[in-house]
Structures are given as C-alpha cells and as structure tokens.
Amino acid sequence: MSNLFIALTHYPVINKNGDVIASAVTNLDLHDMSRVARTYGIPSFYVVTPLEDQKALVERIVLHWVEGTGARYNPKRREALERIKIKSDLEEVKNHIQSKGGEPPEVVVTSACPEDWNLSFDEFRGMLKNDRPYLLVFGTAWGLPESYMDEADYQLEPLLGVDDYNHLSVRSASAIILDRLLGSDR
Amino acid sequence: MSNLFIALTHYPVINKNGDVIASAVTNLDLHDMSRVARTYGIPSFYVVTPLEDQKALVERIVLHWVEGTGARYNPKRREALERIKIKSDLEEVKNHIQSKGGEPPEVVVTSACPEDWNLSFDEFRGMLKNDRPYLLVFGTAWGLPESYMDEADYQLEPLLGVDDYNHLSVRSASAIILDRLLGSDR
Numbered sequence: 305m306s307n308l309f310i311a312l313t314h315y316p317v318i319n320k321n322g323d324v325i326a327s328a329v330t331n332l333d334l335h336d337m338s339r340v341a342r343t344y345g346i347p348s349f350y351v352v353t354p355l356e357d358q359k360a361l362v363e364r365i366v367l368h369w370v371e372g373t374g375a376r377y378n379p380k381r382r383e384a385l386e387r388i389k390i391k392s393d394l395e396e397v398k399n400h401i402q403s404k405g406g407e408p409p410e411v412v413v414t415s416a417c418p419e420d421w422n423l424s425f426d427e428f429r430g431m432l433k434n435d436r437p438y439l440l441v442f443g444t445a446w447g448l449p450e451s452y453m454d455e456a457d458y459q460l461e462p463l464l465g466v467d468d469y470n471h472l473s474v475r476s477a478s479a480i481i482l483d484r485l486l487g488s489d490r
Numbered sequence: 491m492s493n494l495f496i497a498l499t500h501y502p503v504i505n506k507n508g509d510v511i512a513s514a515v516t517n518l519d520l521h522d523m524s525r526v527a528r529t530y531g532i533p534s535f536y537v538v539t540p541l542e543d544q545k546a547l548v549e550r551i552v553l554h555w556v557e558g559t560g561a562r563y564n565p566k567r568r569e570a571l572e573r574i575k576i577k578s579d580l581e582e583v584k585n586h587i588q589s590k591g592g593e594p595p596e597v598v599v600t601s602a603c604p605e606d607w608n609l610s611f612d613e614f615r616g617m618l619k620n621d622r623p624y625l626l627v628f629g630t631a632w633g634l635p636e637s638y639m640d641e642a643d644y645q646l647e648p649l650l651g652v653d654d655y656n657h658l659s660v661r662s663a664s665a666i667i668l669d670r671l672l673g674s675d676r
Contacts, residue, residue: 343651465529
C-alpha cells in the first residue's frame with residue numbers, strides 16, 4: 305500500500321464567480337477516482353462534504369457496490385469503492401489517517417493555477433519514498449479557495465498541456481497526477 | 491497541433507460476457523476526453539457509433555456547448571467540445587484524417603489486457619516525432635473485440651498499477667495514456 309492518501313473536497317470550493325460554495329457529489333467521480341486509487345495502491349479515498357444528504361447519497365452508492373447487488377454483479381467495483389471513506393472536513397480526514405498510522409499526514413493541495421505552487425512532481429515523487437503519510441487534496445467545481453490552500457503544507461505543480469488551457473475535469477486531472485506520482489512508466 | 495488523433499468506439503465493443511455489442515454514449519466521456527484532447531493539442535476526437543439516435547444525441551450535446559447557451563456560459567467547454575467529430579465506423583475516421591493530411595493514419599488500439607501488445611509507451615513517444623498521422627482507439631464497455639484489435643497496426647502497452655487490477659474507466663485510462671504520450675513531465 306502507498307503512503308499517499310487522496311481526498312475529494314465538496315466544501316469549501318469556489319464557483320465560477322469565486323464565491324465559496326458546497327458542490328454536489330458526482331457519481332462518476334466516486335467510481336473513477338476509487339478505481340484509480342485501487343489501481344495505484346492508495347489505501348483510502350476520502351469524499352469530503354459536510355452536507356448530511358450528500359453523505360447519505362455517497363453512503364448509498366458505496367453500499368450498493370460494496371455489499372449490495374452491485375458487489376455480486378461486478379466484484380471489481382467493490383474492490384475500488386470499498387476504499388471510499390466519507391468525512392465532513394479536512395480535520396476529520398487528518399485525524400482518520402493519524403489514527404491508522406500514528407502520524408498526521410502532510411497536506412498537499414492541487415490547483416490548475418500556474419502560479420504559487422511550491423512542490424514539483426519530481427520532488428513529490430522523492431518525498432513519497434519517506435515513510436510518513438501524505439494527503440493529496442483535490443477540489444471540485446472551480447477548485448479550492450485560496451485561504452484553504454494557504455493553510456496546506458504544499459501546493460503541487462499544476463498540469464500543463466500545450467498552452468495555457470487548464471480545464472481538465474477533476475476525474476482526468478486526478479488520474480494523470482496519480483499516474484505521474486505512482487505509475488510504473490518512469 | 492499533435493499528429494495524434496483519438497477515437498472512442500461504441501461499436502464493435504464487448505460486454506461482460508464477451509458478446510459483441512453497441513454501447514450507449516456517456517455524456518461525461520465526451521466532456522472529459524474532449525478537454526484532455528484540447529489540453530494536449532489533439533486535433534480531433536472521434537466519437538464512433540453507427541446508431542442514428544446515438545449520433546443525434548452526441549450532436550445535440552456538442553451543439554449545446556459549441557453554439558448554444560453552453561458556449562456563452564462556459565467558452566472553455568466550447569474550445570474542448572468543438573474537437574468532437576461523429577463517425578459511423580473506423581473507415582470513416584481513417585478517411586477523414588486522410589482527407590485532412592493526405593496520408594491515412596496508422597491505427598493503434600488500446601487494451602487493459604496484459605498480453606499481446608507490441609508497442610510500448612516509449613516506442614510510441616518516439617514514433618510520434620514522425621510527421622505521419624496516428625489514430626489511437628479506445629473502446630467503451632469491456633473493450634474492443636479481438637478481431638478488431640488484430641486488424642490494427644499496433645496494440646499499445648496496457649496501463650499497470652501496483653498489481654493485476656486493470657479496471658480503470660475509459661475516462662481515466664485515456665487521460666493517463668495521453669499524458670504519458672504527450673505530457674511535458676518527461
């Protein structure tokens with residue numbers, strides 16, 4: 305198992321106008337990101353939302369695939385979705401990781417913004433050879449608010465394509481980032 | 491612009507039992523894969539289905555984001571979805587690429603199967619430095635049938651994680667593969 309954990313945040317995130325909002329959970333985020341987590345040996349994929357109805361929705365989806373008819377229909381989905389843990393906020397996530405391994409994780413936030421990052425993919429790959437836990441946080445909607453990112457230990461280098469277009473879905477971005485950090489093609 | 495084109499195939503593909511079927515188009519495949527195409531400079535993303543109602547559905551989605559209210563709401567989506575071209579089969583895709591550049595593409599198929607591949611990521615990165623066009627084909631559902639893959643010029647190395655789990659979504663797999671082929675972090 306990797307010492308890298310991932311979280312998908314639904315609050316606080318910003319909308320198109322820069323306001324802080326709580327976004328709705330997207331079913332395919334759960335499937336795609338948990339399958340990536342399973343592929344690369346990530347122990348837990350935290351789905352973060354303080355909204356009770358959204359937590360209940362995630363729990364219903366996960367239970368269907370982990371214990372319900374979905375688990376019998378497609379056991380490979382069970383292996384993926386059983387990595388999902390539902391938490392209210394970042395503190396709960398950090399406490400959960402600490403309760404497993406004794407140490408709190410260092411928090412690395414992601415952003416599509418080409419400025420203000422202080423951790424390259426290469427540096428992060430090197431750090432992951434340490435024993436300590438790391439938590440990589442992804443935002444939904446238009447991303448994590450600046451105040452949230454300022455409190456993190458590190459901000460990861462953004463993905464860049466051929467020019468300044470930086471509008472990947474969080475599903476695509478997280479898949480690419482985890483392959484860059486943990487993939488075998490290096 | 492890259493000399494690499496991509497296609498997402500909905501027929502022929504296989505289902506869980508190995509039968510050849512036509513799969514339904516998934517809205518988020520169009521969004522996620524066209525945004526990856528835009529990010530990495532891929533000129534066209536071909537959505538392949540022979541079913542008229544499915545073609546009409548794709549056309550309606552694309553028009554909403556390229557010319558409709560979606561284009562005004564989010565111009566970044568327009569830049570992505572305008573790369574989508576709807577075709578009935580592989581022949582139509584190859585003819586369209588040839589009509590643009592004069593040369594037919596070499597066809598590279600993808601598969602999660604750990605056997606039978608004959609093109610590594612490294613080799614393909616080298617080939618993409620040639621001038622000629624290449625078409626990378628992704629399958630939906632449980633993937634492309636063996637007979638279809640046998641007719642391709644190459645079969646690309648599969649993505650491997652930490653063990654033999656090979657069940658990424660086509661959205662995640664295509665994002666990772668295109669970053670490995672065209673990403674700057676090399």
